[in-house]
Amino acid sequence: MKKPSQRWIKDPRTGLVRPRGLVPGARGGPLPAARPLAGTRRGFLRGVVRGSLVTLALPWLEIFAGRRARADTCDNGLPKRLVVWFWGNGNRPASWTPTGEGDSWTLSEELAPLAAFQDRLTVCSGYSVKVDNISPHWSGAAGLLTGQQIEGDDDDWTMASPTIDQVVADAIGGETAYASMQVGVQTDEVLSYAGPNAPNYGETDPTNLYQRLFGDGFREPGTDTEPDPKLGYRRRVLDAVMEDVRSLQSELGAADRIRLEQHLEGVAALEDRLRKLQEDPPDLASCVRADAPAESYPDVDGRPQIQAIHAAMSQLVAMSLACDQTRVVTLQITRPLNSTLFPSASDGHHALTHNEGGDQPEVNGITTYLMSCFADFLGALDAVPEGDGTLLDNTIVLACSETSEGRTHSLDEMPILLAGGGCGSLVTGRHVRSYTSENVGKIMVSVLRAMDVNVASWGAGESEVDEGVTELEGL
C-alpha cells in the first residue's frame, strides 16, 4: 500500500488546512466517483485546543464503495451497526485471558458470563496501546479510541482527534435520526469525542433516554403521520437560530468559529430529526415502541443498581437500533478512574484495583459482574429478530476498557472483545492471540473496515498503524 506523501494541504482561500484528495485505500481498487469524501457532513475535523486552532493528525479516511452495493448495509439489506461498550478501570489479565486459541478455546473466569455467546464472540488478547502512558487512564483511553496520545496533560486532557465511534458516525450516520448516540450508566462523561474539546455527553437517566427515543415523537412503523403544526413551528425557530449562529460566527476568531460550527451542526441535525418526524416512519419489521423503564433505581446499601440500570438502557439501545434511529452507539457503563461502589464490594472500584492484595478477588468479582452486564446487552440485541438472524448478527459490538491491569495502569494485554460480527464482516467465535504485543490499533482498523469505513491507516505518531488483523477479517 502506498501512503500519500502529504496528507494535508492548505486552502489558499480560507487558510484552513484540508485533507488532500482521495488516495487508494488499503484494499486497493479504483477510486470511486460517486461517494463523497468522509467528513462532508462534519466538515470540521479540526479542533480547538486551549483556545487555538489545531490541525488534527487524523489519518484521513478514504471512503469508497466497498464490496457491497451499499457500503454500510448488510447483504440482507439491513443496516449494519457499531456499538462501543466501554467499562472503566480495566481487568486482571491473569483471570481474563482464555485458554486455547483460534476456534478452539475456553472462556476464562472473568469471561464466564459470556458462555451463551461464545460462538458469536471473538476475544483479542495480547494487544497493546502504543502511546506513552503519560497520564494513567487517559493515555490508555485516547490511545485505544483515537489511536493517539491525549492533547494536554493529566489535569487538562482532551482527545486529540475524533474517537472511533465518531469516525464511523461521520461516514455512515447521515441517514438516521441520530448520527450517533451516547449512553452512560454510571457517568455522563462518555468517551465519545467529535474532536478536541468536543465531548459527546451521554444520557444517564433511563427515563430521559426513553422519552428522547420513544416518547411523544415516536411513531411505530405503519402508523399514519398526523400533521403536527408544532413541528413546523419548532423548525422555524431552529432556522432562525441557525441564522443567528452564522451571523455570530462571522465576528469570531478561528477557534470559536469552529466551536460554533459544531453548534450549528447540532442544530441542523435536530432540525433534520424534526423534518423526518413529519414523514411516515421507516418500514422496519422489528421496530416497536420499547417498554418504559422503571421510574427510579434507588441505591441499595449505598450501592447503585448498575446491572438493572444497564439492562434498562440495553433494551432502549437495542430497540433504537432496530428502529434505525441510529447506527452508532457508545454505551459506557463506568468511566476510567471511577470509584463506583459495586454491589458487595468493600471499596470503590479504582481504590480496589490499587489496594486489594493477592489475586484481587474483589477486582475479579467486579470484572465478572461487568461481563454479566455485557452478556445482558448482547442478550438484548439477540432478542430482536432481524432478517434470518437477530439484531446482534447485524451489529459489531466492541467492548473495551482504558487499561488492562488496573493496579499498574498497564497498556499491554488490553481487554478487547468483539461480538456480533456485523453480518459476517468480522470473524467470530475465536480467541485471537498476539504474541508480539501488536498495536491495538490494528483491531480498530479491522473494525473500521468491517463497518465499510475504509482507512489507509489509523492513529498518529508512535502508534500509527496501516494494517488490520488478518485473522479477524477472515482474509
Next chain:
Amino acid sequence: MPAAPLLRRLTEAQYANTVQDLLGDDIVLPASLEPDAEEAGLLSVGAATASVSSLGIERYEDAALLLADQVADQPDRFAAVVPCTPATADDTVCADTFVRTFGRRAWRRPLTDTEAARLASVVTLTGGESGSFTEGVRYGVAAVLQSPHFLYRREHGTPDADDPATRLLDDWELATRLSYLLWATTPDDTLLDAAAAGELQTDAGLRAQVDRLLADDRAREGVRALFTELFELYELDDLAKDPTVYTHASDELGPAAREETLRVIEHLVFDADAPGSGSGDFRDLLTTQTTFVDPRLAALYRLSAPDPTGFGEVWLDDGDGRRGLLGQASTLMLTSHSTRTSATLRGVFIRKTLLCQTIPPPPADVDTSIPEADSTSPTLRDRLRTHLEDPTCASCHQLTDPIGLGLENFDGIGRWRDTENSVTIDASGDLEGTDFADAWALGAAVRDNDNLGPCFAAHLYRYAMGHAVDPGEEAVVDWIAEGFVGSGHDWQALLVDLVMSPAFRRAGALDE
C-alpha cells in the same frame, strides 16, 4: 497584553440564575442541560473552550420550550414579558415591541434591526398560522433562548485606536462581564441602562455600578458560584461514600457540607465585623471558628444543632480540634476515597488549590498500592512509608503526604477520630518550615503562607476572564494580588481592584 477574546457559554448555574431573573424566581427550571466542562480547575474556563454536543443542543431546545410554555400559559408571566396588547394574531407592531424588549434583556444588548425582524417573523408567522399571538410568543421566546446570542457571552469588543494590538469591550460586553463576575447572572435593567448611557467607560461610572452590585444580595450568589467552581463543591452532589463504613454518610450529607462552606465564605466576605468595605481578612477562611451547620452536620461534628430544621451559626471551641476550611466536611469528603482518607489528595488540595503550587501527576506503569492495615502498620502514616522511602514515589509524595497527614484526625467524611485501628493518630508535620502539631495548627500555617493570598487573586482572575493566566497577563495578576495582600486580604476590595484594572475592559487580538 491581554489574551485573545473568548466566546463563553453560560454555565449550568449561570443559565439557571439568568432565566430566573428573566422570567421570575418561581419559574420551573429544566432538569438537564449540557454539562459544564472543567478546564484548568474551573468550569468557567471550560465554558470558553468546549463545544456543545448534539445532546446538548437537544437539551437546550427542551429547556427553551419548557420555559416558553410557562410564559405562554401563565398570564402574569406573559404580561411581564410582552409589554403590548396585540390587535391581531400576527400583529407586527406588538411582535416587534416584544422581541426588542425581551431580546435586550435576554441577549444583554439591543437587537439589530435584522435580528429583531428575524425574531418578529417567528412570532407573526406562527401567530398567523395558529391564529393565536400567544402561540407566536411561545415560539418567539423559544427562539430567543436557543439563540447563541443568549447561550454564549461574546467578549470581543473592537480594536482600540490607541493600542491596536488590543480590543476594548463594548458597553454591553462590559456590563455582561461585570454582572456574571459579581452576580453570576444577567445584567439587570439598571446596569443595561448604564451601559446604554456609556457610563461604564468612565472609572467613576464603572465604580458606581460595582458598588451597587456588591451591595445587592445577588453578589452573595456571585461569590458562591465562584467558590463552588474553585473548590469543586458541585462534586458533593454525587459522592460515593460507603454507608456501611460511614454510618453518617447519606445523599444529603454532601449538599449540606457544600452549604456550610458557602455560608462561611459568604459570612467572611459580606458579614464579618471588620473595618473598611465590610470584608474580613479572607485568610481567616482557614482558621475561622465560626461555622454553619444543620442537624445532620451537627451530628457528624458532635455538636448540638443550633436550629432543628435548618442551618444555624455555631462557634467551634478551642478544644474541638476542628476549625476553618480544612476542618469542614466538604473539603474532607472531597479529598477522601469511598472508604478511606487520602493524605495525598488532601496534600494536593492544599498545595495546588490553596497555594497554587504544581504537583506532577502520578507516573503510570507503577504499582501504586499501599499496604493493608495490619499490626505493623495500623495508621495511614505507617502505610504511606513506602511512598516516602521509595525515591520514585517520594519525589512527589514528599510534597503532599506529610501535609495531608495533618488532617488524619478526620475520617473520609470528616468525622473526628483520635485513633486508627486503636493506635493514636500522629497528625504533626511541617509546611515549608512551619511546624504543626495537628489540623488546628496546619490551618494556621496555611493561613499564614505567603502564597495563599496571591493564589486566590490568580484564581479570581482566571474565573473572571475565563482562561488560564497568559504569560502576558502575569504583571496585571501580580498587581491585583499585591493589592489584595495590601488591603488585608479584603475580598470585596479584590473584586473592585480586578474590575477597575485595565485588563477587565480589554481583550487581545482575534486569532484569525
